[in-house]
Amino acid sequence: MILPKNNRLTSEQLLEITTIVMEFDCKIQPIDGAVRTIYAIVGDERDDLMINRLEGLDYVDRIDRIQSPFKLMDRRSDLANHRLVIGNVTLGEELLVIAGQCTIDPKNPNYFIETALAVKEAGANAIRGGVWKPRTNPYSFQGDARSLEILMDASRRTGLPVVSEVMEPEHIKLALDAGVHVLQIGARNALNYSLLRQVGRAIAGRTTTVMLKRSIHNGPLSEFISAAEYIAAFGNPNVVLCPRGTTPTLDGYRNYPDESITPLLKEKTWAPVVVDPSHSVGKATYVPAAALAAVAYGADGLCIEAHVSPSHGIGDDPKQAVTPATLMEIIHRARALHAVVHATPTATRS
Numbered sequence: 035m036i037l038p039k040n041n042r043l044t045s046e047q048l049l050e051i052t053t054i055v056m057e058f059d060c061k062i063q064p065i066d067g068a069v070r071t072i073y074a075i076v077g078d079e080r081d082d083l084m085i086n087r088l089e090g091l092d093y094v095d096r097i098d099r100i101q102s103p104f105k106l107m108d109r110r111s112d113l114a115n116h117r118l119v120i121g122n123v124t125l126g127e128e129l130l131v132i133a134g135q136c137t138i139d140p141k142n143p144n145y146f147i148e149t150a151l152a153v154k155e156a157g158a159n160a161i162r163g164g165v166w167k168p169r170t171n172p173y174s175f176q177g178d179a180r181s182l183e184i185l186m187d188a189s190r191r192t193g194l195p196v197v198s199e200v201m202e203p204e205h206i207k208l209a210l211d212a213g214v215h216v217l218q219i220g221a222r223n224a225l226n227y228s229l230l231r232q233v234g235r236a237i238a239g240r241t242t243t244v245m246l247k248r249s250i251h252n253g254p255l256s257e258f259i260s261a262a263e264y265i266a267a268f269g270n271p272n273v274v275l276c277p278r279g280t281t282p283t284l285d286g287y288r289n290y291p292d293e294s295i296t297p298l299l300k301e302k303t304w305a306p307v308v309v310d311p312s313h314s315v316g317k318a319t320y321v322p323a324a325a326l327a328a329v330a331y332g333a334d335g336l337c338i339e340a341h342v343s344p345s346h347g348i349g350d351d352p353k354q355a356v357t358p359a360t361l362m363e364i365i366h367r368a369r370a371l372h373a374v375v376h377a378t379p380t381a382t383r384s
């Protein structure tokens with residue numbers, strides 16, 4: 035739908051937009067209102083080049099797309115009934131809780147194993163553990179491929195699926211060969227289209243899921259969903275969207291918590307939403323409230339950093355990992371809230 039700056043286009047302008055859209059097998063249908071006329075694009079209006087050429091015209095105010103640019107991730111696509119299963123949870127039916135250390139310390143593997151067993155005991159359905167880490171400071175610990183063995187050992191001992199971040203093609207290969215169930219694309223790589231394509235290609239034909247974090251910048255939701263579309267385009271649509279806070283920060287919180295985008299995402303896409311309250315707020319004391327807020331906003335799952343002894347952790351763990359006792363409390367409350375949020379509304383009295 036083309037909305038011109040003036041109330042209606044001149045005949046020359048109408049001819050110009052008609053000529054452009056015809057190159058893309060579309061037509062223009064003017065819709066006359068009392069005061070102004072708007073111009074519907076009739077046909078497949080998804081070609082970005084057509085939209086960009088129309089947007090470039092100085093007499094065009096804006097273009098509202100009626101058709102979704104997401105062929106696969108759109109709520110109305112053929113995949114709308116696609117169900118994702120992680121561990122024993124079907125997303126959308128029960129609340130999924132992923133928990134575990136930010137970073138696996140290869141020098142202290144026992145901490146990770148203890149954490150994995152403890153988060154299982156607390157009620158988590160899957161375990162997270164960073165093998166390779168995207169660190170702001172180049173001198174900080176960058177992760178270690180040897181941690182992959184520790185991660186898979188924790189999976190065997192708990193019987194739970196594991197989630198870990200990959201940042202380059204070599205990581206994808208190693209993680210898939212090792213049997214990692216969910217590959218995380220982190221906030222820093224969320225718009226790395228080359229990596230998104232590589233991960234999409236690598237999981238095609240497998241049961242693997244990708245947990246795509248929202249980019250660190252406060253971009254539009256369409257950008258987030260388009261990034262998921264990149265992955266799904268190769269044939270495996272097992273993608274979950276993970277809001278994790280955006281920059282700039284909110285005084286006191288590490289990022290700007292964005293769990294409130296969940297209902298907006300759900301209006302546009304069928305993809306499950308698993309919120310990461312840990313990176314949103316960046317401090318263990320704030321995590322329980324952020325986790326519950328996410329569930330209240332309709333999240334299908336939570337991804338929470340937890341550690342048996344946060345002060346002995348590395349990476350984010352000393353500041354933002356919750357203890358297993360706190361995790362258990364969060365899970366208990368979050369599941370109760372999830373049941374409330376998804377309960378059939380009681381009939382209103384007349």
Ligand code: PEP
Nearest residue numbers: 136220221222247278313
């Ligand atoms: C993480 O999960 O530890 C992490 C680095 O996440 P993000 O990409 O959201 O910062």
Ligand code: MN
Nearest residue numbers: 136339349350
């Ligand atoms: Mn972390």
